[in-house]
Amino acid sequence: MTTGKLTYLLLGLLLLVLFILGIGLGSADIGFMEAIKSLFKSADSSPEAYIIQELRLPRSLVAILAGAGLAVSGLIMQTLFTNILAGPHILGVSSGASLFVALTILAGSTLGDMSLPFAAILGALTISSLILFASRMLSSGTILLIIGVMIASFCSACVSLLEYYADSSALRSFVIWTMGDFSAVGKTHLPTLAVFVMMSVAICFAFSKGLNALLMGESGAHALGFRVKSLRTWILFITAVLAGSITAYCGPIAFVGLAVPNLVRFIVKTANHQVMIPLVLLTGACFGLLCDIISRLPGDDRTLPVNVASALIGAPVVIIILLKYQKSIR
Numbered sequence: 001m002t003t004g005k006l007t008y009l010l011l012g013l014l015l016l017v018l019f020i021l022g023i024g025l026g027s028a029d030i031g032f033m034e035a036i037k038s039l040f041k042s043a044d045s046s047p048e049a050y051i052i053q054e055l056r057l058p059r060s061l062v063a064i065l066a067g068a069g070l071a072v073s074g075l076i077m078q079t080l081f082t083n084i085l086a087g088p089h090i091l092g093v094s095s096g097a098s099l100f101v102a103l104t105i106l107a108g109s110t111l112g113d114m115s116l117p118f119a120a121i122l123g124a125l126t127i128s129s130l131i132l133f134a135s136r137m138l139s140s141g142t143i144l145l146i147i148g149v150m151i152a153s154f155c156s157a158c159v160s161l162l163e164y165y166a167d168s169s170a171l172r173s174f175v176i177w178t179m180g181d182f183s184a185v186g187k188t189h190l191p192t193l194a195v196f197v198m199m200s201v202a203i204c205f206a207f208s209k210g211l212n213a214l215l216m217g218e219s220g221a222h223a224l225g226f227r228v229k230s231l232r233t234w235i236l237f238i239t240a241v242l243a244g245s246i247t248a249y250c251g252p253i254a255f256v257g258l259a260v261p262n263l264v265r266f267i268v269k270t271a272n273h274q275v276m277i278p279l280v281l282l283t284g285a286c287f288g289l290l291c292d293i294i295s296r297l298p299g300d301d302r303t304l305p306v307n308v309a310s311a312l313i314g315a316p317v318v319i320i321i322l323l324k325y326q327k328s329i330r
Helices: 001-023 032-039 048-082 092-108 115-135 141-165 168-178 186-206 208-214 218-223 228-250 257-268 273-295 305-322
Strands: none
Touching: 001 032, 001 048, 001 141, 001 257, 001 273, 032 048, 048 208, 048 228, 048 273, 092 115, 092 141, 092 168, 092 228, 115 141, 115 228, 141 168, 186 208, 186 228, 186 273, 208 218, 208 273, 218 228, 218 257, 257 273, 257 305, 273 305
16 A cells, blocks of 8 residues: 555544544533444434434534635645745634624624625635735745734734624624634534535645646746636635635634645645645544544533634644744745
């Protein structure tokens, strides 16, 4: 068995183990074997089956989708900006999505269920476009990252201003949303989130050769016959859809898009997107499930915010990345 196939197998097994842990853990004491059996029963057949199918299964699936989507968005942003520290959270894309969500929630929007994802995608696309414009004027990746942080700070300041003038009920809903939560989606919105993530990832696969060409720089991609401007636009759009839709439904979740692609590069030692995209997808799904499991560790009816769990896992990974690649970061 080749190293590549072994990596896929190990990640698949890890994903399966984490998935079983995810549906087996919770305030209700349900054994792992009973949890697995409940997946194949009618939700009305027993209280255990109802809990598994209506509560824990959707939450685990959302964790998989969110982790995978954010990881892939981080990968393609790092390729676009040729910077291993690029990511939807670091460059302010998630903050832009959060700002537009804040405008929607705190203004008491009545546009329907799709108002949040469309607002978040618009916000993410706006900030992505600004960052891309700035990147074409700068030669330093470090300055670009600082600009991203400044944009994120500006968006956070705008959000704080909105919070100050918001009424108490809207403010409470928004504060809970900012903590990150995989359980808020439920079975109602799960199909919509799945469509956003799966379609975006499928487009990434279709553009994998173009992403590989961008690793050679714009001139190299042009020489290979790729339309760089069109490719760049698609990458921005995919990033906005992935980061925006996941942020809208799950809240702003940090570190996934930054940590996972670099972790995969460290393990497999390749930049080929035809290899990287599926590996980042699987690793991100595992990361999302692990964050969900950690958030449920307190037991009883309380859960930690997903952002806390993602920081506990992601921050050490990012520190290691900075130490390893410090000479190549400019």
